[in-house]
Amino acid sequence: MKHKGSCHCGAVTFEFEGPEITTGLTCNCSICRRKGATMTEFVISQSDLTITAIEGALSTYAFASNVAKHHFCNRCGIYPFHQTLRKPGYYRANLGCLEGVDVTKLPISVFDGASL
Numbered sequence: 001m002k003h004k005g006s007c008h009c010g011a012v013t014f015e016f017e018g019p020e021i022t023t024g025l026t027c028n029c030s031i032c033r034r035k036g037a038t039m040t041e042f043v044i045s046q047s048d049l050t051i052t053a054i055e056g057a058l059s060t061y062a063f064a065s066n067v068a069k070h071h072f073c074n075r076c077g078i079y080p081f082h083q084t085l086r087k088p089g090y091y092r093a094n095l096g097c098l099e100g101v102d103v104t105k106l107p108i109s110v111f112d113g114a115s116l
């Protein structure tokens with residue numbers, strides 16, 4: 001099914017094809033625990049993801065191995081998706097940015113990213 005999402009200010013919008021969202025994923029690594037975001041448990045291929053951003057609005061933060069890419073809107077600060085460390089080139093989306101998803105109603109699993 002098609003999912004649509006955006007940052008808070010709307011400068012960054014995105015759509016992707018993926019399964020129905022029935023679970024969420026959090027992680028205890030150094031960046032995820034600071035962001036506190038709940039992400040899709042499944043990964044999204046680059047070809048299934050369409051990103052539309054006002055020019056200059058989407059910034060990327062990377063650290064350590066620089067494999068994972070943490071994308072954020074530099075106007076409102078919201079983090080709509082990232083490219084994963086474990087599967088480079090694939091994305092997870094921030095469930096809080098998606099239309100029609102209530103993160104508080106979903107079972108959430110915790111990934112032990114701090115051990116990577």
Ligand SMILES: [Zn+2]
Binds near residue numbers: 009
């Ligand atoms: Zn924004």
